[in-house]
Amino acid sequence: MDAVQDEAAGKRARGLDRAFEILDFLRQKRQALKPNEIAAQIGAPRSSVYELVNLLLSNGILEFTGGEGRVYLGRKLYFLGAAYENHFDFTRECEAALEQLADETRETAQFCMLDGNKYTVVRMREGARPFRISTDIGQSVPIPWTASGRLLVAHLSDQDILNFIPPQDFRLPGGEWLEPQTFLAEVRQAEREGLFTFNSIVDSFTHCFAVPVRGEEGHAAATLCLVTPRDDGIANRDRYLDCLKKAAAGLEHAPARPRRG
Amino acid sequence: MDAVQDEAAGKRARGLDRAFEILDFLRQKRQALKPNEIAAQIGAPRSSVYELVNLLLSNGILEFTGGEGRVYLGRKLYFLGAAYENHFDFTRECEAALEQLADETRETAQFCMLDGNKYTVVRMREGARPFRISTDIGQSVPIPWTASGRLLVAHLSDQDILNFIPPQDFRLPGGEWLEPQTFLAEVRQAEREGLFTFNSIVDSFTHCFAVPVRGEEGHAAATLCLVTPRDDGIANRDRYLDCLKKAAAGLEHAPARPRRG
DNA sequence: GTCATATGTACAATATATTGGACATAGATG
DNA sequence: CATCTATGTCCAATATATTGTACATATGAC
Incomplete structure (x- = not known):
């Protein structure tokens, strides 16, 4: 949703920002998606999305679910959210x-x-x-x-x-x-x-x-x-x-x- | 805690990894900390931590709380975690x-x-x-x-x-x-x-x-x-x-x- | 006063992350 | 068969993110 406010084209996006853009997008969609679909729908380069998704998967921030390589929000986010709620x-x-x-x-x-x-x-x-x-x-x-x-x-x-x-x-x-x-x-x-x-x-x-x-x-x-x-x-x-x-x-x-x- | 497994010294850490290292560290500590303290305790460069903390703050992933510039896990993480739990x-x-x-x-x-x-x-x-x-x-x-x-x-x-x-x-x-x-x-x-x-x-x-x-x-x-x-x-x-x-x-x-x- | 520690900011250098594009495969369509 | 789309991988180029360092300020010790 922040894609709109990307500064004038031609700039590179910062990995962290794109990562959270992906997470927010999945939350909004409320379903597992393939990296390819994510890239297309948030208008980000496919190679970047694949790179970031793999990073997030290896951190437990995203998880494979739903088959066919689809990913959704991961358990780590649940733990972090629970810590917020607890605090x-x-x-x-x-x-x-x-x-x-x-x-x-x-x-x-x-x-x-x-x-x-x-x-x-x-x-x-x-x-x-x-x-x-x-x-x-x-x-x-x-x-x-x-x-x-x-x-x-x-x-x-x-x-x-x-x-x-x-x-x-x-x-x-x-x-x-x-x-x-x-x-x-x-x-x-x-x-x-x-x-x-x-x-x-x-x-x-x-x-x-x-x-x-x-x-x-x-x-x-x-x-x-x-x-x-x-x-x-x-x-x-x-x-x-x-x-x-x-x-x-x-x-x-x-x-x-x-x-x- | 993953700091231990940083590949041989001299390498730069990827921002995304450090960011989640910070989040995990705050979760483990279960209290708000100053960026300076975070840097010292996870063994990361202060300038990097300040940079990342500011990025995370602007995304709602971290929040100021506890005064004196202390930060803790933010509301966005609660929302993401709730979406996981809901799924x-x-x-x-x-x-x-x-x-x-x-x-x-x-x-x-x-x-x-x-x-x-x-x-x-x-x-x-x-x-x-x-x-x-x-x-x-x-x-x-x-x-x-x-x-x-x-x-x-x-x-x-x-x-x-x-x-x-x-x-x-x-x-x-x-x-x-x-x-x-x-x-x-x-x-x-x-x-x-x-x-x-x-x-x-x-x-x-x-x-x-x-x-x-x-x-x-x-x-x-x-x-x-x-x-x-x-x-x-x-x-x-x-x-x-x-x-x-x-x-x-x-x-x-x-x-x-x-x-x- | 000096010295030390804690905290935050600013900036340049370079190691590297992001990205476009090529490539490969599979399935669908006609 | 050819062609198109959807999907995923690989790689080099360059824009930039990370980081060391210097700097600024405040506080406390003595």
């Missing part, structure tokens, strides 16, 4: 907060963070309705498409926000153009109020609530969200926001607080 | 197996895998005794020190095993030397019997039971273990082994089976 020990508290939210509201509750310059759902608890509303965990979504996005960039200056978010991410899935100035105004509003709610701009039937979970630097390290049918969301607005704020208070500082040391 | 969806089944083992035996149950050429405890459920026996999750331990180690390398030839395990790993924590031929004989025995049990060679009061969890290639992709006081282990040997085999059967093929595709 910033937010998992348990996070699950508890989502559990609590789901119990109190019967709606879909999500714990969200930034992944680079995208938004992603880290953990989710589906609501208890006959028709559940849910999203995919771990998929990268443009920041402007989400309520949480307004909160997650609120610590940046307007200019930094515009530099941070890829311009094409202001194009909504329906094709409409979200004016960056409109987005910035909503960011500032979210910052002032410490919350953001709206009828989702990526579909026609959900209402989204987001509140920040502040980390050690005082800005939103993550968000807690509820995704509800529009009617219910609007009808229960105050109660839902109370629940969210309560749950977020329980998490406060947790996502960024090392367990020891 | 090879063993977590839920694994927890269930450990739960079942803990219920049936009241002993400490572990799920273990190889991490490169070391053994590591991936998940654990502590026993229900007044004095619990437990180990650290995610720490790298020499393969010959463990019962599971006999099973995890059993698919390799004798020669491959000796090439795979660093020679110094046959030195036990007490300083005694475990003869590699003895180890190989135990590996073959474990392979034949589909299990391995012994009075632990790293302490004087535990008995260890290990059975393989076979992956798609048919060899031990992981192990399930019980760690018990010696008396209890020996007294309940048959029952404990039955429990382990039953639990492993429930996991069979799970650790390496992609959820879709």
Whole structure:
């Protein structure tokens, strides 16, 4: 996805950057691919990709799986990720907060963070309705498409926000153009109020609530969200926001607080 | 830890390898460190480490945390690890197996895998005794020190095993030397019997039971273990082994089976 | 004050990593 | 049969990444 921002052509890419581009691509695809396919789809030289894939395989960062020479993310990444999760020990508290939210509201509750310059759902608890509303965990979504996005960039200056978010991410899935100035105004509003709610701009039937979970630097390290049918969301607005704020208070500082040391 | 096997001096290290050496080192230390400290402790040139750390920071692979310029594993690694875990969806089944083992035996149950050429405890459920026996999750331990180690390398030839395990790993924590031929004989025995049990060679009061969890290639992709006081282990040997085999059967093929595709 | 250690930055030299392109094979298509 | 695509390997050329070294600053010892 960073291929776009390769400086003017003719430059060589650094191995490390391409390596992580490969890893991110596999994560996004969520399936094993052949080196050849990877090269073609991320627009990298085949010889480079073969070289890097072999290096990553020998390090356990990638693994053969799915046959025919296909590779996918490896066990070593699991271990490294587990060490991160263990250090910033937010998992348990996070699950508890989502559990609590789901119990109190019967709606879909999500714990969200930034992944680079995208938004992603880290953990989710589906609501208890006959028709559940849910999203995919771990998929990268443009920041402007989400309520949480307004909160997650609120610590940046307007200019930094515009530099941070890829311009094409202001194009909504329906094709409409979200004016960056409109987005910035909503960011500032979210910052002032410490919350953001709206009828989702990526579909026609959900209402989204987001509140920040502040980390050690005082800005939103993550968000807690509820995704509800529009009617219910609007009808229960105050109660839902109370629940969210309560749950977020329980998490406060947790996502960024090392367990020891 | 791979610094030892740097080919004859005078060679440059490849950035990718050093980068993952840094990541592994941080995982092992389980705390944030300054780039300077990292360089000193892994024996790498300071300028290289600074260069790489900055690259990794800008990719979200590392994060500033702990102040004073200290860095630790970053959020991106958590996402990548979560994608791995999601693909090879063993977590839920694994927890269930450990739960079942803990219920049936009241002993400490572990799920273990190889991490490169070391053994590591991936998940654990502590026993229900007044004095619990437990180990650290995610720490790298020499393969010959463990019962599971006999099973995890059993698919390799004798020669491959000796090439795979660093020679110094046959030195036990007490300083005694475990003869590699003895180890190989135990590996073959474990392979034949589909299990391995012994009075632990790293302490004087535990008995260890290990059975393989076979992956798609048919060899031990992981192990399930019980760690018990010696008396209890020996007294309940048959029952404990039955429990382990039953639990492993429930996991069979799970650790390496992609959820879709 | 001097000296030593810890920490971070800057830069040039050269060892080498990245890359384009040639080559080989297999399968599909017509 | 010829032709095309998909896949993987090999190799030389050169753009550049790694690294030694020098430099800058802060802190503490004495």
